[in-house]
Amino acid sequence: MPTLRSSSSLLHSSSPSSVSSPLQGAMGGGQRSLSVSSLYVNVPCDDRDTDQTSEGDSDSLSADEGSDFEDSLKRNMKKRAAKRPLKTTPVAKHPKKGSRMVRGHSQKESEPPASDLFDAVKAAKSDMQSLVDEWLESYKQNQDAGFLELINFFIRSCGCKGTVTLEMFKKMSNSEIIRHLTEQFNEDSGDYPLTAPGPSWKKFQGSFCEFVRTFVYQCQYSLLYDGFPMDNLISLLTGLSDSQVRAFRHTSTLAAMKLMTSLVRVALQLSLHKDNNQRQYEAERNKGPGQRAPERLESLLEKRKELQEHQEEIEGMMNALFRGVFVHRYRDVLPEIRAICIEEIGSWMQSYSSSFLTDSYLKYIGWTLHDKHREVRLKCLKALKGLYSNQDLTARLELFTSRFKDRMVSMVMDREYDVAVEAVKLLILILKNMEGVLTDADCESIYPVVYASNRALASAAGEFLYWKLFFPEYETRMVGGRERRRSPHAQRTFFHLLLSFFVESELHDHAAYLVDSLWDCAGPQLKDWESLTSLLLEKDQNLGDVQESTLIEILVSSVRQASEGHPPVGRVTGRKGLTAKERKIQVDDKVKLTEHLIPLLPQLLAKFSADAEKVAPLLQLLNYFDLNIYCTRRLEKHLELFLQQLQEVVVKHAEPAVLEAGAHALYLLCNPEFTFFSRVDFARSQLVDLLTDRFQQELEELLQSSFLDEDEVYSLAATLKRLSAFYNAHDLTRWELYEPCYRLLRKAVDTGEVPHQVILPALTLVYFSILWTLTHLSGSGASQKQLLSFKGRMVAFCELCQSCLSDVDPEIQEQAFVLLSDLLIIFSPQMIVGGREFLRPLVFLPEATLQSELASFLMDHVFIQPGELGKGHSQEDHLQIEQLHQRRRLLAGFCKLLLFGVLEMDAASDVFKHYNKFYNDYGDIIKETLTRARQIDRSHCSRILLLSLKQLYTELLQEQGPQGLNELPAFIEMRDLARRFALSFGPQQLQNRDLVVMLHKEGIKFSLSELPPAGSSSQPPNLAFLELLSEFSPRLFHQDKQLLLCYLEKCLQRVSKAPGHPWGSVTTYCHSLSPVENTAEASPQGYPHSKKRRIEGSSRRHKEDISSSQEESLQLNSIPPTPTLTSTAVKCRQPLEGLEEMEEEGGSESEFTQGQLLLGTQRSRFLSPQRFHTSFNPSGPGLGNRLTRLSLMEEDEDIEELEVQNESGGEWQDPDKHSFPSEPGLDLLDSTELNTEDF
Secondary structure, rough: OOOOOHHHHHHHHHHHHHHHHHHHHEEEEEEOOOOOOOOOOOOOOOOOOOHHHHHHHHHHHHHHHHOOHHHHHHHHHHHHHHHHOOOOOOOOOOOOOOOOOOOOOOOOOOOOOOOOHHHHHHHHOOOHHHHHHHHHHHHHHHHHHHHHHHHHHHHHHOOOOOOOOOHHHHOHHHHHHHHHHHHHOOOOOOOOOOOOOOHHOOOOOHHHHHHHHHHHHHHHHOHOOHHHHHHHHHHHHHHHHOOEEEHHHOOOHHHHHHHHHHHHHHHHHHHHHHHHHHHHHHHHOOOOOOOHHHHHHHHHHHHHHHHHHHHHHHHHHHHHHHHHHHHHHOOOOOOOHHHHHHHHHHHHHHHHHHHOOOOOOOOOOHHHHOOHHHHHHHHHHHHHHHHHHHOOHHHHHHHHHHHHHHHHHHHHHOOOOHHHHHHHHHHHHHHHHHHHHHOHHHHOOHHHHHHHEEEEHHHHHHHHHHHHHHHHHHOOOOOOOOOOOHHHHHHHHHHHHHHHHHHHHHOOOOOHHHHHHHHHHHHHHOOOOHHHHHHHOOOOOOOOOOHHHHHHHHHHHHHHHHOOOOOOOOOOOOOOOHHHHHHHHHHHHHHHHHHHHHHHHHHHHHHHOHHHHHHHHHHHHHHHHOHHHHHHOOOOHHHHHHHHHHHHHHHOOHHHHHHHHHHHHHHHOOOOOOOOOOHHHHHHHHHHHHHHHHHHHHHHHHHHHHOOHHHHHHHHHHHHHHHHHHHOOOOHHHHHHHHHHHHHHHHHHOOOOOOOHHHHHHHHHHHHHHHHHHHHHHHHOHHHHHHHHHHHHHHHHHHHHHHHOOOHHHHHHHHHHHHHHHHHHHOOOOHOOOOOOHHHHHHOOOOHHHHHHHHHHHHHOOOOOOOOOOOOOOOHHHHHHHHHHHHHHHHHHHHHHHHHHOOOHHHHHHOOOOOOHHHHHHHHHHHHHHHHHHHOOOOHHHHHHHHHHHHHHHHHHHHHHHOOOOHHHHHHHHHHHHHHHHOOOOOOOOOOOHHHHHHHHHHHHHHHOOOOOOOOOOOOOOOHHHHHHHHHHHHOOHHHHHHHHHHHHHHHHHOOOOOOOOOHHHHHHHHOOOOOOOOOHHHOOOOOOOOOOOOOOOOOHHHHHHHHHHHOOOOOOOOOOOOOOOOOOOOHHHHHHHHHHHHHHOOOOHEEEHHHHHHHHHHHHOOOHOOOOOOOOOOOHHHHHOOOOOOOEOHHHHHHHHHHHHHHHHOOOOOOOOOOOOOOOOOOOOOOOHHHHHH
16 A cells, blocks of 8 residues: 655745746646645745744654655646646536526626535535535536635635635635635634534534535546646645634634545545456466456556556645645644544544554654643544554554553543543553553553542443453353353352452442442443352351451442442432433342342341441342332241341441431331331331330439449440431330430439430430421421420420530530531421411520520530641541531531521621631531521621621730731731632622622721820721721722722821821721722732723823723622633744743643643733744735734734734834744644654
8 A cells, every 4th residue: 555655855845936826827728837835825924823833843754754755746747737628618508406507707707606505515405415516517617617616615614705706716826815815804703614603503514524525525536636626625725724814724624634534535445446456457367378368458457557646646635635734733723623633634544544554643643642622632532542443453553552651541540531531441442452561550550540430430440440350350251142141150250359359459448439330341240149149148258357348338339229220429420311221121120139139138137137337238228129029029028037137136236327227227118008017017116115115224223323334324325326216217206205315314414424325315316206296296286285385395405405515525515516406497487487377386596695605616616726636646537527527517507597597697707707717628618608698688798797807806906915916927817818708799899889888987987996095106906907908998989989088087087196107007908998009909819900902092092091991890809811822823932931841741631721821921021022023014905904803813812912012112013123033833732742753
C-alpha cells in the first residue's frame, strides 16, 4: 500500500507573488495554472495565531519529509491538467419537476448563481444522492457556474452572507476572495450554522457531513479525477481553515476533514481494486501459451496503470488536505476544531491502516492526550479504542504504547468522569489484546477506582479488575456453542479471589461498592447465592472471622442489588430508571433469591447468632424478600423457625444495629394483609411480654435497693434498649411503659443514683411513648380531658429533659437536647395546620429559661475550639468524624427551632457570630439558616446580623480593652465575618437598600453609644466598630453614602475630640463612604470590575463615562469572567512564557481557567505596542475593517483595546517600528511532549 508522502519541496519553492488564483487559471480555455502552492492561501493578515503551527510543526513533521511523493505529485498535475474538458455552451434543458433550475450564461456575469444547495442541506429532507446528482448535472451544463454554486454553499455554511461572484471568480486570487468575504462577515451574533441554537440548526452538521461524503462518493468515478473542481475546492478550504474568523476556520476544517475521510475510503477501494487486478494479471500470465489471452493481459495492464494514476491523484489530494489543514488545525485554539481533527485521523487509521497506522501519524493522538479540553481528550481515547480493539493492529502499536502508556494510565484519574471511563475501557482493551504490557504497578493504580463515587467509572474499573484478576482463573469454556454450567469449584474460586482482593487490598470498608462495581461484568457469578450460602454453612470452609463477615456482606449486597436494582448510597448514576427487560429480570431474581434463602436464613442465624457483626446484616435480608412466597410456597414452617431465631437473637444481643434490624424485620412481617399475620403478631406479643416482665422485675430491684452491681445495671440497660428499639417500630402502648420509665427518670434527676447506661434508653423509650400516644389522639376525636392529660405528661417529660441538660454526663445532655428539640418542633404552633385545630391545647412554647439553656448548651457542645476536641487522650479519625456529625445534628436541631418560631429569632445571633470561624464544619448549615431567616423577615434578619457583630465586639472589648483593638487577630476575623455578612445580601441592591442604610445607622449609634470622659482625648470605646461597618459600604448607593456621612458628622459633634488627632476608625469608615472611592475598593475581595466596551468619542467623553460608571450600583460578589481564548492572532512568545510553564506543570487535569485568569492579569502586557506586531495599512480597507467585526472575529475585546491604543497614540501603526522575528504562538498542548524524539 502506498503511504502518504510529503510535498515539502513544492511548498518551499513557491512564493506568495507567484500564487495565482486556481479559479482564474480554470477560466483560460483548457490551460490551468494550478500548483501545489495554491493549496496554501496567503491571507494578508499577520496578526492571527493560526500560523502558530507553521514553524513549530517543521520539526515534528520531519519523520514524513524527504519522500519521493513530490515527483509523482508534479506528474499528476501535468496529467490532470490535460483532462480538463473545454467549456461548451450548455444545451437548453427542461428541469425535472422539483429539481433545482440549471443556470447558464444568460445570467449576468457579475451576479453569482443563486444556490439553493445550502437550503436543501439545511432542511435535510431531500435525498443527498439526488441532490448531488442534480448538482453534477448543472456542473456538466456549466462548469464555472456549477463550481461557483458549490463554493458559495461552503461559504454560506460558514454563516457568511457574502458570495463569490463570477467577476471575483475570474479576477481575484483565493487570498483576496477570502479577505473580501472576511470584510463582509459582520454578523451581529457569534453563532454560525455549526453552533447556532434552535431546532432548524440541530441537524445541520450531520447533513453537512453527509453531503460531503455523498459528494465524494458520487464523483469517485468521474469528477474526482478531473482536477479542476477538487483541487480548487481543496485550495479554498485550506485557505478558509487558516482564517482568523472562527466560523470560517471551524466549518472549513470540518469540511476538509470529512472530505479527507471520504477520500481515504476511495483510496482504500482503489487499493483493493489494484490487488484484484494484480491477482487477475498473475493468474492470466501463469496460464499456458495456448490458454493465455494477450488482449486480456494488455487490458489488465492498462487497468492497473489507470488505477495507479487514480491512486496517485487521490494521495495528492489527501496529502494536500493533511499538510494544509490537519497539521495546522489539530492544535487550534478552538477545542471543537481539535476534536474534529483527532476524531477523523482515528477513523483514517482504522479504515486505511496500511497507510495511516504509523508512528508518524500516531504521535498526533499521543500528543493530544495532554489536551486541556475534555472533548479533545475524549476523542483521543475513542480513536485509540478503535485501534486497540483490533488485535491485528496491536502489533503496530507497540512503540506508541511504550511511549504513551503512562499517560493513558494516569488518565484513569482524570477530573472528567467520562474521560476517565474511556481511559479505563482503553486499558481493558490493552489488557486483553497486548499481554504483558500493563505492569502490576499500572494495575494497582486502577484498582482503587472500583470504589469511586461515579458508577460508570467504578463499573469500568470493576470490569478491568474482573479481566485482570478473576477471568484468568475463572474462564468460561464453550461446549457446542453453549455456555457450560460452571462447576461449584470454579464458583468458589471466584469468591475466594473476591474475598482476598477486598480483605488484602484494605482499600475500603464496605463490600457493597465492590459488588456494585462488578455487577455489570460479573453479575451471574455474584447472583450465585447457592455457592455463597454453601460456603457460609460449610463446617470446614477454612474461612477466618473477617472473611466470614465479608462474605456475609457480599451476600447481602448482591441480594440488595438484585432486588432493588440501584447502586448503594452515595454512588452517582445518570440513569433515571430501569427498562422493561431489566424490571422483569429484577422480579425474577427477587423470586429466586427468596425461594433459596427462606429455608437457609434460620440456619445462618443459628450458626452466627453469637456474633452481632454477622447477625445484623443477615436480619436485613428480609428487606429484599418477596414475603408473599411464605404463603404461596407453603413455607410457614420456615417462618416459625425464623421467628424463633429472631427471639433468641433479640434476647441475646443489646447492640443497636442488631436490635434495629430485628425490630424492622418483625415489622415487615407484621402486615395485616399477610395470611400469617396472626402467627407473627402472637410471636411479637410473646417477645414484648418477656421483655416487659423482665423490665418490671429489674426496675423494682433498682427502686428498692440503693446499690446495684454491674451485671444488674447491664441487664436493665439491655432490656430498656430492646424495648426502645421495638417501640420505635411497633406500637407498644398497651404495655403502658410510660409510668415506670418516668419514675425511673424522676429518681435519676432527684437523687442522681441511676446509672447513665439506664437513663439513655429510658429517655428514648418515654419519647417514643409520647409519639405513639400523639398518633392515637390525632387519628380519633379525643376529648379535651384526654388532650390536657397528655399535654401534662409531655410537659413533665420536657422538664425532665431540661434538667438533664445540666447533667454531668455529656451523652445524657446531648440525648436530652435532641429529644427536647424534636418535641418542641412537634408541639409547636405548626401542629394545628391542615385541619387539626382540635390539637390546639397541645401547642407548647418554651419559657425564656429553657431557651437560654438551649442556647448555652449549643455554645458548650457545638461551638468548641478544635484544640479542645480529644484533649487529654488520642482519638481515631473515624471517631472525630462521628463526633463532628453529632455536633452538626445538634446545630441543625437548634436552627430548626429558630426557623419554626419555637425560639426567639434573636437567638440566631449565637449561631451567626460563629459563621466565619466554624465555616468548614458548619458553614452550609448556618448559610441555609441565614437564607431561610431572611426569607421569613428580611429586616429582622439584618438586625440579627448586626447584633452578632455587636456581641463579638463587646466580648473582645471586655477581654482586651479599647487600646489597639483593631490590630488584634480576633478583630481581623470579625472584619472577615462582616464581609461575609455583606456578601449574603446578594446583588439586589435596590431591594436591600433600606436594610443596609438601617444597618449603618444602628452601627453608628452603637459605635458612639459610650462616650469618653469629658475633656479626655481618648476615643469612644466602641468607635472601632465603624471599621466593621465599612465592609457593608459597597452595598450602599451613592446618595445613601452622602446621607450617612452627614449623619456621622452630626453624631460626632456630640463627642469631644482633641484637635489634630483624627481617629483612624472614623477615617476608614469615611473613606468607605467617599464618592470618589476607587472602584476596586467597591469589591470586598478587591476584584477589578469587568472592562467597559470602547465608546467612540473624545477622551473627555471617555472620562465622563468612567466617572459616571463609578457612581452606579456596585457589583459585589462576582468575578468578571475572562474571555475564552479563541483568537488566532499571533502573539509574541515572551509574554506567554509564564503560561507555558503553567501548562507544562498542570496536565490535563488542571483548571484551564487558571490560564485564562493569568491571561486576564497580563492583558496589558499582551496588548502593549511593543509586543504586538502586525502588518497595517492605514489607507487600506483590510485590517481596519477586520478589527471592527462585532461577533465572529476572535477576541473582540482585545481588539477594542488595541483600537483605544491606536486612538491614544499611533506609535504601533508603523509596521517596521516594533518588528520582531516570527515565533510560534501559544501551544495548547504540553510543550514537553511536542518533540520529534518521541518516535
